[in-house]
Amino acid sequence: xxNTTGWKPSMEKDAGGPARGDDVGLxxxxxxxxxxxxxxxxxxxxxxxxxxxxxxxxSHDPAAELPASLLRGTVEGMPELSELEVVRHFTRLSVWNHxxxxxxxxxxxxxxxxxxxSSEALARMPGFAGAHPLAPPEMVQGALELMHGLERxxxxxxxxxxxxLSPAAGAQGELCGLMIxxxxxxxxxxxxxxxxxxxxxxxxxxxxxxxxxxxxxxxxSGPDGTLHPETVREAMDEDVACIMITNPNTxxxxxxxxxEIARIVHAKGGLVYGDGANMNALLGVARPGDxxxxxxxxxxxxxFATPHGGGGPGSGPVAMxxxxxxxxxxxxxxxxxxxxxxxxxxxxxxxxVGKLREFWGNFGMFVRAWALIxxxxxxxxxxTGRLAVLNANYVRARLKDVxxxxxxxxxxxxxxxxxxxQKAHDVITMDVAKRLIDxxxxxxxxxxxxxxxxxxxxxxxxxxxxxxxDAFVSAMRAIADEARSDAAxxxxxxxxxxxxxxxxxxxxRKPVLRWKPGLTVE
Amino acid sequence: xxxxxxxxEDVRAMLDATGAKSLDDLFRSIPEPLRLKRPLELPPxxxxxxxxxxxxxxxxxxxxxxxxxxxxxxYPHHLPPVVDQxxxxxxxxxxxxxxxxEVSQGTLQAxxxxxxxxxxxxxxxxxxxxxxxxASAMAEAALMARRLTGRRKVVVSEAVHPEYRKVLETYLxxxxxxxxxxxxxxxxxxxxxxxxxxxxxxxxxxxxGYPGFxxxxxxLPEAAAIARKASALTVSVTSEAVALGLLQAPxxxxxxxxxxxxxxxxxxxxxxxxxxxxxxxxxxxVRQMPGRICGATVDRMGRRxxxxxxxxxxxxxxxxxxxxxxxTNAGLCALAxxxxxxxxxxxxxxxxxxxxxxxxxxxxxALGRAGVKPVFSGPAFNEIAYDVGDAEAVVGRLARKGIVxxxxxxxxxxxxxxxxxxxxxxxxxxxxxxxxxLFAREVRG
Numbered sequence: 001x002x003n004t005t006g007w008k009p010s011m012e013k014d015a016g017g018p019a020r021g022d023d024v025g026l027x028x029x030x031x032x033x034x035x036x037x038x039x040x041x042x043x044x045x046x047x048x049x050x051x052x053x054x055x056x057x058x059s060h061d062p063a064a065e066l067p068a069s070l071l072r073g074t075v076e077g078m079p080e081l082s083e084l085e086v087v088r089h090f091t092r093l094s095v096w097n098h099x100x101x102x103x104x105x106x107x108x109x110x111x112x113x114x115x116x117x118s119s120e121a122l123a124r125m126p127g128f129a130g131a132h133p134l135a136p137p138e139m140v141q142g143a144l145e146l147m148h149g150l151e152r153x154x155x156x157x158x159x160x161x162x163x164x165l166s167p168a169a170g171a172q173g174e175l176c177g178l179m180i181x182x183x184x185x186x187x188x189x190x191x192x193x194x195x196x197x198x199x200x201x202x203x204x205x206x207x208x209x210x211x212x213x214x215x216x217x218x219x220x221s222g223p224d225g226t227l228h229p230e231t232v233r234e235a236m237d238e239d240v241a242c243i244m245i246t247n248p249n250t251x252x253x254x255x256x257x258x259x260e261i262a263r264i265v266h267a268k269g270g271l272v273y274g275d276g277a278n279m280n281a282l283l284g285v286a287r288p289g290d291x292x293x294x295x296x297x298x299x300x301x302x303x304f305a306t307p308h309g310g311g312g313p314g315s316g317p318v319a320m321x322x323x324x325x326x327x328x329x330x331x332x333x334x335x336x337x338x339x340x341x342x343x344x345x346x347x348x349x350x351x352x353v354g355k356l357r358e359f360w361g362n363f364g365m366f367v368r369a370w371a372l373i374x375x376x377x378x379x380x381x382x383x384t385g386r387l388a389v390l391n392a393n394y395v396r397a398r399l400k401d402v403x404x405x406x407x408x409x410x411x412x413x414x415x416x417x418x419x420x421x422q423k424a425h426d427v428i429t430m431d432v433a434k435r436l437i438d439x440x441x442x443x444x445x446x447x448x449x450x451x452x453x454x455x456x457x458x459x460x461x462x463x464x465x466x467x468x469x470d471a472f473v474s475a476m477r478a479i480a481d482e483a484r485s486d487a488a489x490x491x492x493x494x495x496x497x498x499x500x501x502x503x504x505x506x507x508x509r510k511p512v513l514r515w516k517p518g519l520t521v522e
Numbered sequence: 523x524x525x526x527x528x529x530x531e532d533v534r535a536m537l538d539a540t541g542a543k544s545l546d547d548l549f550r551s552i553p554e555p556l557r558l559k560r561p562l563e564l565p566p567x568x569x570x571x572x573x574x575x576x577x578x579x580x581x582x583x584x585x586x587x588x589x590x591x592x593x594x595x596x597y598p599h600h601l602p603p604v605v606d607q608x609x610x611x612x613x614x615x616x617x618x619x620x621x622x623x624e625v626s627q628g629t630l631q632a633x634x635x636x637x638x639x640x641x642x643x644x645x646x647x648x649x650x651x652x653x654x655x656x657a658s659a660m661a662e663a664a665l666m667a668r669r670l671t672g673r674r675k676v677v678v679s680e681a682v683h684p685e686y687r688k689v690l691e692t693y694l695x696x697x698x699x700x701x702x703x704x705x706x707x708x709x710x711x712x713x714x715x716x717x718x719x720x721x722x723x724x725x726x727x728x729x730x731g732y733p734g735f736x737x738x739x740x741x742l743p744e745a746a747a748i749a750r751k752a753s754a755l756t757v758s759v760t761s762e763a764v765a766l767g768l769l770q771a772p773x774x775x776x777x778x779x780x781x782x783x784x785x786x787x788x789x790x791x792x793x794x795x796x797x798x799x800x801x802x803x804x805x806x807x808v809r810q811m812p813g814r815i816c817g818a819t820v821d822r823m824g825r826r827x828x829x830x831x832x833x834x835x836x837x838x839x840x841x842x843x844x845x846x847x848x849x850t851n852a853g854l855c856a857l858a859x860x861x862x863x864x865x866x867x868x869x870x871x872x873x874x875x876x877x878x879x880x881x882x883x884x885x886x887x888a889l890g891r892a893g894v895k896p897v898f899s900g901p902a903f904n905e906i907a908y909d910v911g912d913a914e915a916v917v918g919r920l921a922r923k924g925i926v927x928x929x930x931x932x933x934x935x936x937x938x939x940x941x942x943x944x945x946x947x948x949x950x951x952x953x954x955x956x957x958x959x960l961f962a963r964e965v966r967g
Contacts, residue, residue: 101612127581133794142583309854359794377567
């Protein structure tokens with residue numbers, strides 16, 4: 001961080017004590033005005049409203065048409081606020097958040113890259129935002145052309161033949177992919193029973209398998225953090241429907257035996273499913289379709305910078321080889337001459353697995369992803385993967401002498417450390433994470449992957465500058481020092497946000513999941 | 523490349539720190555034969571001005587100058603600029619799932635407010651932090667009913683949105699579950715006699731639309747009574763949630779689970795997605811509920827704060843034993859709905875619902891003067907199916923005038939006496955009396 005305003009990092013002076021006015025973190029975090037803000041239901045006054053509505057323009061009485069038992073007066077409990085009150089409420093809430101726009105957000109496996117403002121302006125064009133999903137195709141040729149362009153691009157980037165755009169998020173993409181796997185096997189007379197999943201996998205992989213009626217067989221990864229062919233060979237039989245592999249895996253390590261593993265699985269008639277959560281590492285460098293994968297889901301909110309939005313909406317298109325295309329969910333966008341059309345009738349695709357969500361998918365996310373791909377072009381997309389990997393490797397190189405690296409194997413777009421070195425001082429990963437907040441950084445993903453005890457999973461992404469990474473490295477190193485000198489002070493963090501550490505046990509034991517009049521939480 | 527901050531000097535210095543000789547050298551762990559040895563075949567890069575020109579060209583190929591008269595699960599409503607301007611605050615927009623509650627209190631409190639709104643609208647006790655869409659919310663409701671009852675059969679009214687039913691079918695097929703459809707009568711409401719005979723001791727859930735896809739407000743209390751007698755759960759499905767500003771809460775009419783979308787609040791139709799799915803149920807089912815849940819608690823200083831809670835239901839803890847595979851939901855869409863509902867408030871919501879009811883009657887009156895009559899006799903909210911003679915022909919004719927005329931029901935219900943003529947038309951606050959008159963003239967031809 002450039003120090004041009006006269007501030008000096010001063011966290012070490014305050015450790016353990018109350019935060020002071022000159023307390024500045026290595027990410028530049030200091031104190032500002034943040035407001036206490038009541039729930040929206042605890043504010044306002046009867047009679048206020050924040051909308052301007054047209055007059056009804058008629059005299060039809062609902063009570064004349066609808067039975068009294070089906071009518072309600074007003075919705076009790078709804079607040080009554082002016083427009084300014086609503087604006088202030090949500091503005092105040094917003095500043096309690098850390099977003100990518102606020103600062104560095106190295107949440108591993110989530111690919112928190114910058115979300116271009118252009119994409120937001122484009123998605124709001126009335127031609128996109130106002131297009132009705134059931135409009136006749138001749139009225140929405142632009143939307144369909146866009147979907148077709150994105151479908152072609154995602155297929156090319158993954159090295160696949162076609163891409164089903166509709167799944168609503170990565171986990172629904174997995175569900176869709178497994179349905180396709182099942183349909184493929186059913187067409188051969190036996191759906192098979194098992195899915196092989198390495199121990200480094202995201203929790204959604206086994207959950208999606210179970211939802212598809214498959215039994216999960218967990219495979220142990222080797223001491224180098226990769227899956228070994230002999231492990232797969234032992235587990236593989238003709239009752240295995242597919243193997244689900246994230247590549248690079250959640251340790252950020254490329255599964256270098258992937259081609260051989262794919263051969264082993266294919267030899268017994270199984271399929272190779274890719275969890276594309278980590279596609280950012282491979283953009284323009286290598287393609288899943290060229291290394292033995294039969295199908296893979298994207299996460300457009302990770303790889304193609306559509307907003308994470310405080311937890312979605314995502315978008316999880318599934319790219320696949322031609323042999324699986326007959327099973328893909330509807331709709332399928334097709335180009336016939338110069339005209340685009342959605343195939344929605346199962347009669348045209350009798351082998352389709354069906355439909356994953358209403359209408360055609362998260363179109364608003366397609367617009368943003370397509371805008372990014374169009375702005376980048378082939379060179380920009382390929383540079384994205386390279387710079388993401390450079391950033392992660394730079395952080396790794398600069399921290400590996402103070403944080404323990406459980407796997408020495410080369411990693412790509414993210415790096416996983418653990419708290420082994422800090423535990424000697426009774427400092428654990430959670431403390432490191434919370435202290436980062438006081439510096440002005442969002443913590444990495446913690447305690448995942450499960451194969452690493454006390455994991456700290458750092459994914460910087462390509463949109464972060466060297467100066468930001470240097471500041472983050474300095475903060476991590478300062479925390480490592482602090483673990484030795486003042487563990488108690490470290491455990492009192494975070495001190496700067498509007499709330500200190502929250503009692504999660506209480507939340508789960510005595511659930512309070514909504515406001516009611518007189519709500520108190522103690 | 524404006525999103526890549528690296529200067530050549532940065533790249534050099536960073537490579538030196540890693541010990542790699544070049545960017546490509548960083549990928550030495552990828553076996554040589556697996557690497558891509560040619561540029562990706564993608565259209566060439568565009569500068570911002572060219573990008574806007576190209577995207578503008580595509581947007582212009584969509585005709586959206588009139589609000590569509592089609593609803594059918596995606597409703598055109600006025601979006602107050604406040605909603606979008608608050609939504610675009612980067613702290614909301616560029617945060618993720620609130621895994622670190624101390625720096626996510628904004629998202630968390632907003633989700634707690636969303637959950638409260640969903641409970642207030644549905645008359646149920648607990649809600650989750652949103653799901654992908656209405657269709658997957660309905661599928662998740664069926665799966666939850668199955669877990670709770672240990673039964674397999676799901677009885678679903680044919681008056682439930684056909685897109686939702688297709689998604690349900692897809693989800694259930696994955697687990698080999700049974701789906702039993704029940705027809706609806708000439709009033710557009712579920713045939714209660716057929717429902718009663720379809721519900722048996724193996725029935726996990728009875729699903730009805732509220733309002734249904736035909737626009738008609740279904741007989742929810744009667745359907746719930748039938749379900750209750752067989753100890754099955756009643757699931758109500760609402761895709762036009764403005765209706766809940768006028769209609770009795772589904773929870774008050776016997777629904778055990780209420781699902782659907784709140785797209786109508788704060789979210790554009792945007793060619794069908796994204797939009798926030800909602801899910802509400804009774805308190806005793808909370809530990810079987812799918813998806814993220816936000817709860818109130820206190821921090822170390824005793825101050826009220828919010829966290830994601832009851833996560834032992836979820837995939838990242840329970841893996842294959844989780845209640846659902848859902849991870850990311852529709853947080854931003856839920857925030858948009860929360861902001862819009864806050865602007866509307868108690869009286870604004872009631873008034874908006876009445877304006878919608880009224881505009882649908884203006885449309886019915888205008889079409890009635892043109893000799894066009896409703897197909898179904900049951901009570902409706904803002905969406906009514908009309909017998910226009912040849913619905914597809916009317917849609918084609920009005921498309922040439924730049925108007926989306928409605929949803930021809932024959933596409934989803936072939937072979938019924940009314941299939942050819944039935945055109946489902948919605949009217950909202952976006953359809954001015956003048957536009958409604960113009961529309962009625964065009965329909966008459």
